[in-house]
Amino acid sequence: MSTAIGAPGSPRRNLHSLWVLSARDLRVRYATSWLGYLWSVLDPLVMSLIYWFVFTQIFHRSVGSDPYIVFLIAALLPWVWFNACVSDFTRAFQRDAKLVRSTAMPRTIWIGRIVLSKGIEFLFALPVLVLFVVFSGAEVTWGVLWFPVAIIVQAILLTGLGLILAPLCVLFEDLERTTKLVLRALFYATPIIYSATDLPEGFGWLPLANPLDGIFSMYRSAFFAEQWNTASVVASVVWSIGLLIVGIFVFRGLERDVLKEL
Amino acid sequence: MGEYAIEVSGLGVRFRRNRRGRQSIKSMFASASRRTPKGEFWALRDISFNVKPGESIGVVGRNGQGKSTLLKLVAGVLLADEGTVEVHGGVAPLIEITGGFVGDLTVRENVRLTGGLHGMSKAEVASRYDGIIEFAELEDFQDTPYKHLSNGMKVRLAFSVVSQLDEPILIVDEVLAVGDKTFREKCYRRIEEMLAAGRTLFFVSHNERDLKRFCERGLYIRDHRLVMDDSIENVLKTYNADNA
Numbered sequence: 001m002s003t004a005i006g007a008p009g010s011p012r013r014n015l016h017s018l019w020v021l022s023a024r025d026l027r028v029r030y031a032t033s034w035l036g037y038l039w040s041v042l043d044p045l046v047m048s049l050i051y052w053f054v055f056t057q058i059f060h061r062s063v064g065s066d067p068y069i070v071f072l073i074a075a076l077l078p079w080v081w082f083n084a085c086v087s088d089f090t091r092a093f094q095r096d097a098k099l100v101r102s103t104a105m106p107r108t109i110w111i112g113r114i115v116l117s118k119g120i121e122f123l124f125a126l127p128v129l130v131l132f133v134v135f136s137g138a139e140v141t142w143g144v145l146w147f148p149v150a151i152i153v154q155a156i157l158l159t160g161l162g163l164i165l166a167p168l169c170v171l172f173e174d175l176e177r178t179t180k181l182v183l184r185a186l187f188y189a190t191p192i193i194y195s196a197t198d199l200p201e202g203f204g205w206l207p208l209a210n211p212l213d214g215i216f217s218m219y220r221s222a223f224f225a226e227q228w229n230t231a232s233v234v235a236s237v238v239w240s241i242g243l244l245i246v247g248i249f250v251f252r253g254l255e256r257d258v259l260k261e262l
Numbered sequence: 263m264g265e266y267a268i269e270v271s272g273l274g275v276r277f278r279r280n281r282r283g284r285q286s287i288k289s290m291f292a293s294a295s296r297r298t299p300k301g302e303f304w305a306l307r308d309i310s311f312n313v314k315p316g317e318s319i320g321v322v323g324r325n326g327q328g329k330s331t332l333l334k335l336v337a338g339v340l341l342a343d344e345g346t347v348e349v350h351g352g353v354a355p356l357i358e359i360t361g362g363f364v365g366d367l368t369v370r371e372n373v374r375l376t377g378g379l380h381g382m383s384k385a386e387v388a389s390r391y392d393g394i395i396e397f398a399e400l401e402d403f404q405d406t407p408y409k410h411l412s413n414g415m416k417v418r419l420a421f422s423v424v425s426q427l428d429e430p431i432l433i434v435d436e437v438l439a440v441g442d443k444t445f446r447e448k449c450y451r452r453i454e455e456m457l458a459a460g461r462t463l464f465f466v467s468h469n470e471r472d473l474k475r476f477c478e479r480g481l482y483i484r485d486h487r488l489v490m491d492d493s494i495e496n497v498l499k500t501y502n503a504d505n506a
Binding site: 005006007008013016017020021024096098099100101102103104105255256259260 | 275277278334337338339340341342343351352353355357363364367371375378379380381382383429
């Protein structure tokens with residue numbers, strides 16, 4: 001009896017389970033192919049290069065800050081984290097239905113595991129950002145201290161969204177496809193290729209309504225002091241905590257039905 | 263540990279009769295009350311019993327009466343709509359043939375994963391790994407993806423891993439019926455060892471001999487309710503009389 005890690009249901013046991021699952025995800029990601037690491041950074045990298053080419057070489061860019069490639073990557077890497085998590089939330093329970101059906105542990109772990117493993121992938125991709133900062137000669141400001149805060153707020157936001165989305169996707173199959181569409185729209189509604197300051201008049205509400213705006217503003221203030229937007233950051237923190245609280249209640253209300261449905 | 267290993271009181275769970283006609287979002291948030299929404303039926307209702315540590319319980323009943331559902335509720339992989347299940351101590355579940363293995367991962371990875379999810383540290387999984395493989399007789403298939411194993415091998419692996427868990431409560435569904443005779447006998451000896459070591463057993467089977475071999479006490483489930491809670495001999499007598 002003494003050899004097990006923590007008593008069943010104890011925080012220590014649950015953290016251990018969370019880690020076992022996340023570590024498995026990462027092993028699948030990085031160990032199954034020698035290109036593993038490259039794949040995880042290639043997507044944001046190619047996207048950055050495309051936008052950089054289109055907006056600096058073809059069009060005469062009037063948005064964002066210089067150097068534009070750093071401006072892009074600083075938001076694209078966290079966007080990839082967000083996008084990958086939300087896509088995975090739609091199948092959080094179905095993907096490992098057998099394990100969910102036969103392992104007694106808090107079902108929230110299936111959400112946390114996605115946020116954690118994708119978050120670690122995000123951290124692993126950060127050297128790419130550093131590389132571009134060094135070679136493009138971008139200036140690092142004191143705003144870099146907000147970087148870890150942004151990571152924490154984004155993790156809270158993702159957990160809240162996951163707690164809402166994952167159980168709903170089990171109960172309503174259409175939601176999976178809807179989510180994909182919403183994600184695509186959200187990419188352009190979020191200041192990634194542009195900055196919130198570039199929004200035309202009448203769209204001033206957008207940075208407050210979109211929690212990602214404040215989070216990306218924190219990431220970007222590490223290199224571009226003018227990207228900091230206090231109102232938007234406060235709004236994103238309020239949104240994230242609010243969604244987490246709503247998520248906890250939604251999850252509690254739906255958990256029973258989800259388990260029957262699997 | 264308290265007086266009881268498992269405490270079940272007023273337990274009820276309901277399922278939808280068909281896949282069509284999903285509930286409205288509003289009704290999902292309504293608290294699980296006594297009323298039965300349209301198109302749903304109670305798979306189990308008003309079930310109450312207590313199990314002392316070290317007891318071995320056999321659950322008897324015809325197919326579709328809720329035996330496996332009861333096991334899942336005790337294992338904590340299904341949540342009750344009414345009533346409570348309290349389980350003191352961890353559960354080693356052997357429910358559904360798969361027992362929570364992942365098809366794409368190899369045998370080795372699956373052992374690590376399942377062990378890890380049940381609180382085994384890396385070092386502990388490593389120290390028990392050879393024993394698990396040997397018991398399951400899968401020495402030559404350690405790097406085979408789980409999905410490519412035969413059904414018999416899957417059961418062998420599942421039993422081997424779950425019986426290595428240090429949990430005080432063992433839950434066994436009818437999975438063992440699949441294995442061949444020699445292996446089944448091996449499993450049964452292992453279960454007897456575990457019982458002798460003071461584990462609590464919760465066992466579902468249609469096989470009278472197995473029930474009599476392992477269990478002292480029987481629970482008879484008929485029409486989704488617990489109709490009898492007595493010694494296994496008496497329960498089997500009633501069950502056989504009902505279905506004569």
